[in-house]
Structures are given as C-alpha cells and as structure tokens.
Amino acid sequence: MDVIVCVKKVPDTAEADVSVDAGGREINKERLTFAINEWDNYAVEEAIRLKEEDEGTVTVVTVGGKDKEDILRRSLAMGADKAIRVDMEDPEDSFVLANVLCTLIKDQKFDLVFFGAQSGDFNSGVTGAMVARMLGISHAAMVNGVEVLDGSIKASRELEGGLNEIYEIKLPALFTIQTGINEPRYVSISGIRKARKKPLDVMTPEDVGVTEVKPMLSLEKMYLPPPGKIAEIIGGSPEEAAAKLASLLKEKGAF
Amino acid sequence: MMEVEEGNFDEAYDVYACMQCGKCTGSCAVSLRSDLNIRELMRIAILNKNEDLEKHEEIWDCTSCGICTVRCPRDLKPAEVIIGMRSSLVEGGTIPVTVRDALESVGTNNNPWGRPKSKRAEWLEDLDVKVKNISEGEEAEYLLYIGCTASYDPRIQSVSRAAINVLTKLGVDFGILGEEEPCCGSEPRMMGETGLFEMLVEDNLTLFDEFGISKIITLSPHAYNTFVNDYPECAKRLKEDDVEIPDIELEVKHYTQFLEELIDDGRLDGEMMNEFSGTVIYHDPCYLGKRNNIFEPPRKILNIIPGARCIEFDRREDRSLCCEGGGGRMWAEGTGTGERNAIIRVNDANQDGANVIAVACPFCLSTLEDAHVTAGYEETMRVMDIFEILDEVLK
Ligand code: SF4
Numbered sequence: 001m002d003v004i005v006c007v008k009k010v011p012d013t014a015e016a017d018v019s020v021d022a023g024g025r026e027i028n029k030e031r032l033t034f035a036i037n038e039w040d041n042y043a044v045e046e047a048i049r050l051k052e053e054d055e056g057t058v059t060v061v062t063v064g065g066k067d068k069e070d071i072l073r074r075s076l077a078m079g080a081d082k083a084i085r086v087d088m089e090d091p092e093d094s095f096v097l098a099n100v101l102c103t104l105i106k107d108q109k110f111d112l113v114f115f116g117a118q119s120g121d122f123n124s125g126v127t128g129a130m131v132a133r134m135l136g137i138s139h140a141a142m143v144n145g146v147e148v149l150d151g152s153i154k155a156s157r158e159l160e161g162g163l164n165e166i167y168e169i170k171l172p173a174l175f176t177i178q179t180g181i182n183e184p185r186y187v188s189i190s191g192i193r194k195a196r197k198k199p200l201d202v203m204t205p206e207d208v209g210v211t212e213v214k215p216m217l218s219l220e221k222m223y224l225p226p227p228g229k230i231a232e233i234i235g236g237s238p239e240e241a242a243a244k245l246a247s248l249l250k251e252k253g254a255f
Numbered sequence: 256m257m258e259v260e261e262g263n264f265d266e267a268y269d270v271y272a273c274m275q276c277g278k279c280t281g282s283c284a285v286s287l288r289s290d291l292n293i294r295e296l297m298r299i300a301i302l303n304k305n306e307d308l309e310k311h312e313e314i315w316d317c318t319s320c321g322i323c324t325v326r327c328p329r330d331l332k333p334a335e336v337i338i339g340m341r342s343s344l345v346e347g348g349t350i351p352v353t354v355r356d357a358l359e360s361v362g363t364n365n366n367p368w369g370r371p372k373s374k375r376a377e378w379l380e381d382l383d384v385k386v387k388n389i390s391e392g393e394e395a396e397y398l399l400y401i402g403c404t405a406s407y408d409p410r411i412q413s414v415s416r417a418a419i420n421v422l423t424k425l426g427v428d429f430g431i432l433g434e435e436e437p438c439c440g441s442e443p444r445m446m447g448e449t450g451l452f453e454m455l456v457e458d459n460l461t462l463f464d465e466f467g468i469s470k471i472i473t474l475s476p477h478a479y480n481t482f483v484n485d486y487p488e489c490a491k492r493l494k495e496d497d498v499e500i501p502d503i504e505l506e507v508k509h510y511t512q513f514l515e516e517l518i519d520d521g522r523l524d525g526e527m528m529n530e531f532s533g534t535v536i537y538h539d540p541c542y543l544g545k546r547n548n549i550f551e552p553p554r555k556i557l558n559i560i561p562g563a564r565c566i567e568f569d570r571r572e573d574r575s576l577c578c579e580g581g582g583g584r585m586w587a588e589g590t591g592t593g594e595r596n597a598i599i600r601v602n603d604a605n606q607d608g609a610n611v612i613a614v615a616c617p618f619c620l621s622t623l624e625d626a627h628v629t630a631g632y633e634e635t636m637r638v639m640d641i642f643e644i645l646d647e648v649l650k
Pocket residue numbers: 272273274275276277278279280293294297326327328329330331333
C-alpha cells in the first residue's frame with residue numbers, strides 16, 4: 001500500500017493567550033509554539049502502521065516555507081520514506097491549498113491519501129474532501145479505523161451521537177483521519193537526527209505545475225469574541241472562587 | 256550514560272561484573288509495591304535479552320532514587336541500566352503515553368508539563384519584590400534556577416516566590432531567566448531521552464555563556480544533580496563528537512548549600528527570624544542525600560530557626576524513604592499497588608509527632624503534600640519547603 005499523507009504545521013493555542021495583530025487578519029505568532037497538527041500526527045502513524053503490517057511506502061507532504069520542514073523530518077523519523085515540501089507562502093484558503101496538493105498528488109503513485117480530519121488552526125475540515133473531489137476518487141471523512149482487504153479497504157467512520165459506520169471502499173481513496181485511531185509513537189531526537197538522510201524534496205509551485213486559482217474565501221476581519229453579558233469570570237484563590245461559585249449557584253437556584 | 260544499541264549493555268554498564276547478589280532489589284525504593292525487580296533487569300541486560308523490553312512495563316516504575324547504585328557491592332550502576340533500557344524503548348517509540356507527551360512537551364514547550372513557554376514566568380505576578388531578569392540584560396552574581404515544576408505547578412510556585420523573598424531579604428545579588436529559562440533536562444534524561452538531554456546540554460550551556468552566567472543556585476536537587484554530575488560528562492562527550500560547546504565552568508549549589516554558607520559567614524542567623532512554632536521533621540530528598548551526600552545543610556538551616564523543634568525520621572539520610580516523585584514518575588503512574596511511599600512517610604511523620612514536614616525538593620513537596628491530604632492530616636500537619644518556612648519567619 002502506497003500512502004501519501006498531507007501534513008500541516010499549526011500553532012499550539014490550547015492554553016496560550018491568543019491575540020489579533022494590528023492588521024486585524026492574523027493572530028500574533030511570536031510567542032506561540034508550532035508543531036505538527038495533532039490530527040495529521042495520527043494520520044502519519046496510521047500510514048506507517050499500514051506499511052509495517054503489509055508493505056509499501058509512505059510519503060509526507062506539506063505546503064509552506066522552510067520553517068515547516070521540521071514536521072516532515074519528524075514524520076520521516078517516525079517511519080515515512082520520503083517527504084515533499086512545496087515551497088510557497090501559506091495559501092490564502094483551503095481551496096488554493098487543495099489545488100496545490102491535488103496537482104502534486106495526481107502525478108504520484110498512490111493507493112491511499114490521508115489527511116488529518118481537521119487542523120488545529122482554523123478547524124475547517126474541508127481540504128481533504130476538496131482534494132478527493134479534485135482527484136475524482138472516493139473519500140471518507142473522520143475515519144477512526146481502517147482494515148486492508150484485497151483491492152479495497154474497510155473504513156469505519158465516527159458519526160454523531162456515538163455511532164460508527166463501516167464502509168468498504170475501492171482504492172484509490174482518500175481518508176481524513178480522526179484522532180484516537182491509534183496511539184502515535186514517540187519520535188526521539190536521535191531518531192530525527194538519523195532520519196536526516198531520508199529524502200526531502202523541495203519543489204516550487206512551477207515544478208509541481210500548479211496553475212493559479214482564485215481563493216473562494218477571503219478573510220475580512222479577525223477578532224476575539226466580545227465577552228458575553230451573562231458570563232462572569234470568578235477570580236481569587238481557589239477557596240474564594242469555590243465559595244463564590246457555590247453561593248452564585250445557590251442564588252440562581254441550581255440546588 | 257549512552258545510547259544503548261541492542262547488545263551493548265555490557266560495554267555501556269559493565270553488567271558482566273554483576274554477581275546477582277540482589278542487594279539492589281533488596282534496597283529498591285519501589286520493589287515492595289511494584290513488579291520492578293532490578294536484579295532481574297540486570298540479568299536481562301547480562302543475557303542481552305533486551306529485545307522484549309516493551310513487556311516490562313515496570314521499567315517505568317523506577318524513581319531513579321539511586322539507592323541500588325549506592326548499595327551495589329560491585330560498584331555497578333543498576334539505576335543507569337534502567338535509563339539505558341528506557342532509552343532503547345524511547346528510540347523504538349513505544350513508551351507510556353504520558354511519558355511520550357511529557358517528552359514531546361519538552362521538545363516544543365521547553366517543559367514536561369505541557370504548558371506554554373509564554374506562561375513560564377506567571378508565578379512572578381503575585382510577587383511584591385522586583386527581581387532581576389538576566390535574560391533581559393540585567394546583571395547578577397547568581398542565577399536562581401527555578402526549574403519547570405516550580406514554574407508551573409500552582410502549589411510549588413509558592414516555593415519560587417518564597418525563594419525570591421528570602422534571597423532578596425538576605426541581600427543576595429541574584430537574577431532569574433523568566434520565560435527564557437530552559438528545562439534542565441534531568442527528567443528527560445531519567446526517562447531515557449538521551450538525544451533530547453544532549454540537545455538541552457548544548458543549548459543551555461550556550462545560553463548560560465551568552466548571559467555570562469557561571470554561578471547557579473537551584474531550587475531543585477534534580478536540577479542541581481544534573482548540572483553538577485551529568486552536564487560535565489555529557490559536554491565532554493559532545494566535544495569529542497566535535498559539537499561546539501562553550502568552555503564554561505559552572506559553580507552550582509543547591510539552595511540549602513548556599514544558605515548554609517550564609518550561616519557560616521554570619522549573614523543568616525536566628526536573630527533575623529521570628530519565632531516559629533512547630534515540630535519539624537526533615538525529609539531527605541534522594542537527589543541531595545543518596546545521590547550527592549548532602550545531609551547537613553538543610554538540617555543546619557532548620558536548627559537555627561527559633562522555636563522550631565527539629566526531630567528526625569527513623570529512615571533518614573541515605574536510608575531516607577524515596578517519595579516516588581523522581582525518575583519521570585511525575586508522568587508515569589507506575590504498575591505498583593499497595594500503599595504509596597509518600598503515604599507511609601506522612602504516617603511516619605505523624606507518628607513521630609511532627610506537625611511540619613520540611614522538604615527541599617519540588618517533587619517531594621508535590622508527593623508529600625498530596626499524601627498528607629489523602630491521609631487526612633490537612634488540619635494537623637503542613638508540608639513546607641525550607642524556603643517557605645524561612646519566608647514565614649524572616650523579619
Ligand atoms: S547489587 Fe550489584 S552485583 Fe548485586 S545484583 Fe544488583 S547490580 Fe548485581
């Protein structure tokens with residue numbers, strides 16, 4: 001099974017203080033740390049597991065500047081065979097990105113393409129589906145289990161309300177991978193060092209043959225949601241805050 | 256310490272000299288309550304049967320207290336053999352998820368707690384005194400190295416603030432590195448992430464050199480131990496591999512050693528303190544005691560505090576009962592069942608009549624604090640770092 005995994009580097013915003021820059025269309029990035037998108041990490045792990053179970057190759061792909069290469073090196077250290085970076089500015093929207101990826105992928109040899117189900121920055125969750133459509137291949141989103149059959153593949157999908165559905169899908173196919181499908185392995189620093197010898201190709205959009213497309217979305221303005229009127233932030237020490245919360249709950253008739 | 260490829264445990268740790276006497280297991284801090292049997296692991300190393308290490312989940316139970324190494328009659332380093340085994344598991348990628356996340360966090364956030372680097376200095380916010388920040392170009396004789404746990408853990412942050420208050424009152428010329436402070440690497444090393452440790456040694460020595468730092472006071476015995484014992488050895492090895500490392504000699508002290516010197520110089524004495532009321536029992540941390548033979552300084556400090564009645568545990572100094580907080584155990588629950596050492600310890604303290612357990616290590620504070628609540632001593636006993644006691648009594 002030859003698998004291509006598309007990965008993205010995203011900021012870790014779980015706990016960081018996020019603020020919008022002066023231009024009003026970007027977040028301030030200086031004090032943020034960046035790493036491989038969590039969903040993509042599961043996708044890379046799943047691809048490597050398929051390769052380890054059977055045989056085949058794993059190629060990881062990203063679009064962006066040189067600073068994005070560390071997530072490719074890391075994926076190579078995990079067990080991917082080859083990496084490709086399309087050297088260009090971050091695409092304006094998912095459609096432009098999907099166009100670049102589709103142009104690149106269609107000339108590669110592959111049975112499966114994996115994406116993370118969404119990315120931790122904008123969480124749109126559309127790039128994978130767009131690429132599948134552009135490539136004209138079947139796809140399944142939010143895949144939380146795969147099983148290789150002869151010439152096809154079984155994919156289970158997570159649905160709302162705790163339901164799962166299972167499809168048998170003809171290859172080639174594209175899946176967007178949900179977290180929890182596996183437990184990604186640890187990648188050690190010396191593993192990353194050793195993986196430096198593995199091939200990492202850098203291609204320009206011209207090398208890839210990307211034709212320009214217009215973005216479908218344009219970002220008008222970015223701002224932090226104004227605090228709601230009924231929301232109240234309770235400050236103070238844990239003891240004070242707990243006491244205040246308890247009296248508030250009592251007051252509002254919660255118990 | 257070195258990376259162990261399959262089959263070279265002998266070269267790395269001289270394991271053939273092991274006579275399987277079992278003194279290591281007999282003294283092990285956790286063997287009574289976990290499957291960890293260090294003699295058995297030594298045997299696996301001798302027989303080079305290290306291919307099935309994944310099955311030995313108990314490898315992650317070791318607290319790296321070091322007592323097995325102290326007791327081994329053949330001068331072997333069984334505690335290091337465990338690190339070697341962890342190291343081959345780390346290289347294979349199959350390690351407990353919590354350990355994986357802690358190590359990944361050191362790589363991205365520079366701390367194993369999964370907290371953003373930009374919040375490393377948040378503990379300073381509740382502080383009244385102004386502290387020099389060496390990373391912002393302010394000069395100071397000493398770097399006070401806070402460490403990851405005392406930077407992020409809400410309970411332990413109070414020790415960092417106490418340290419600032421005390422050192423300021425004593426007129427010590429010191430500064431901190433604030434948000435720029437790096438992980439010292441001790442826990443990653445104990446978790447077997449050799450490559451990450453080497454990277455931290457290289458980066459940190461370069462950083463210390465850049466800011467002209469040569470004298471360091473640490474809050475944690477773990478940071479002290481790694482700066483004093485692991486850094487020089489690692490730096491030497493890296494230099495042999497042609498890695499560029501600045502030639503700096505670090506003078507590192509655990510804060511209890513530093514305060515002992517102030518006592519000896521007449522700069523700290525009981526006259527400067529208000530009366531403390533309580534019976535204080537001191538818990539020796541493994542990384543000061545067993546690993547570095549530092550027993551006296553903390554006792555000397557406690558002894559000059561007016562009103563403090565100092566008593567001792569039966570198991571003290573190099574026989575002190577490990578609190579199980581080290582060796583990556585903050586991120587690995589362990590396979591052990593039965594009573595935790597920390598619970599045994601607070602029960603012992605209670606029986607001995609103590610109402611304050613004095614500690615000198617962030618991990619001991621964390622484990623014993625938890626245990627004293629769990630064991631129901633919240634109203635009758637306090638677990639305090641020596642810095643916190645001093646902060647309370649200094650006029
Ligand atoms: S104490 Fe030393 S010689 Fe004895 S079994 Fe343990 S490692 Fe071997």
